[in-house]
Amino acid sequence: MAARLDSICRTVLERATDAVNVTDLGRELSHQLARVIPHDGYLLVGLDPASGAGCFHTGERGYHSGTAHRLRTDTALDAHPHPFARLATGPCPVGVLSADHPDFRHSARVHDVMAGAGIISEMRVALTVSGVTRGMLILLREHGSRPFSAADSDHATQLARPLAAALKQFVGSKALRPASRRPLPPAVMVIGTDDRIRSMTPSGQAWLRELGLSPTSPGADDPASVGTQLNMTHLARPATGPAVTRIPTPQGWIVLHAQGLDGAGAGDVAITIQCASAPLLLPAVAAWYGITSRERAVIEQALKGLPVKHIARQLGLSPHTANDHFKAIYRKTGVNSREELVAGLS
Template sequence: MSAAHTGVMSTVAELGAEISERVGRWVPHDGYLLVGLDPVTGAGCFLAEENAYGPSAKRELEIEEAASGPSPWRTPGPVLRLGPDATVRHGPQVRSAMAADGFGAALRVAVRWGELVLLRGHGRSFTTAESAAVERLVTPLADRVRRFVTDNPLHPVHHSPPGVVVVNSADEITTSTPSARAALRALTSSGNLLDPIRNITHLARQAPTLSRLPTPTGWLALHAERTAPAPDTDVVITIQPAAGTVLLPAVAAWYGITPAERTIIEQALQGLPGKQIARRLHLSPHTVNDHFKSIYRKTHVHSREELLAGLG
């Protein structure tokens, strides 16, 4: 699953189709979802799907996940079979919604940067041998998802007014600004504007949540928070370009920026020149320059100016 750096981000749909095709050589499936996760907060940051769950099943899945805590199914291993003959089953609401969509079994694959869900119709369960086959692919799958982001250089941040979306307790968008609708349309291939924010909406019902989303034109930051203490109240989501200290933790995780390199970037974001950074951190200017060279190599930029433009 290797690919040369082209400097151009493929679409999420292309990534999903590629992974589905490659995994399908070992484990045929009728549909799939590929979810990217913010590596710091664990909130969804991109989604690709084909012949997958409908809105009702997606909502029931989010409710079930929220009720059971943070992904408890991942504890025993990276692959989980769900279905009539599996040791783990979804709750009745999820099973009913899946059945309405024509699905009877799922195979969930956790990778460092997200999750792949393979789906089969009624009467076609996944086997233990297929689970083992997919488990052998976890590492290359994780690498491919990561390279979807890191094969691309940091794009300059285009500052623009934030967009706002309000989602009610029934998972319906009740209010949205034009800029928010435009952003959401660019983030989904399903046509359902709730899909890119469904996960962060449910996470926000527990606590304020942040996700940083990579897009071909730069990073977006989604902040979600409920309007009142009760969990069944509206959730307000703000969508705006991600920059500075908001963006840096996610970029550092995706691009493999070390703690020492991240400290250098934090100083640079304050506008400090290299010599002053060296004095403040008790390093030699040569060491600081070496850190910058490593950062440029990892983020595919060529200068401090390009780096700071990409981080806003």
């Protein structure tokens, strides 16, 4: 088994580099995991390393949007015993919820909602590496399968860090390039307490397509129910305040801002979607590409248009050292020049 786990660890990094989009990434990681942890469905969420908000997601045979909404918002349900925030910071990154476990014998979450959706067991895995949580993974087993076992949890614990590294590799292995799309006007959409789109500006439909979501009309049955927007709305509910996430797409980076509304719209969340600007994008890019604090300072000065000698003087470096930092930045981000670097962040 140890040899198989080692093989999976190597393979997930290789496949993350080759994955064209997040759908391919999710399917490949699920396929590799199934070698040691069979499962019927999964949900994979990548997190903006600078804000902790969801920035991409994919899944197959997961919870229906209505079930997912109830599991998150129904105050009559018992709280989930394994919140991701605790898994991410605790000694074990894995938590299992199963119908056959005596601790959950009277759990409405398990025996009402999960069972009603045909799910007998749920495994949650926080994907953290080097102190940064890169994502979250949920594996599901349906009725007719056996619940996740202690051995399954042990395997998931050993694979959590390689999976987190694979998420970083998926983003950080792609060369930083300027957006290939024609810029869209910023869009605003309002998400109600039922997680449905109440209204949006005309460009909202186009932005939903950019995000890989069905551009349904406001009030339709499948709005932003399973997308990054939903994650953002919950982060921006009254207790937590405004939220921001930067989303990598094949056409360039997108930024989402979410903020709860007051007054008559209390409980609703307004989301702004637009192309990412360099100052807002840099914190996430630095984390995804492994850029050091000193290298980030060099980039910040380069974005001001300063020549190398001025950058070196500003940061107390020699011009030679400043150029060495630029070379390291180019290597990490896959660009060939300062012009390409600035264009990739603009």
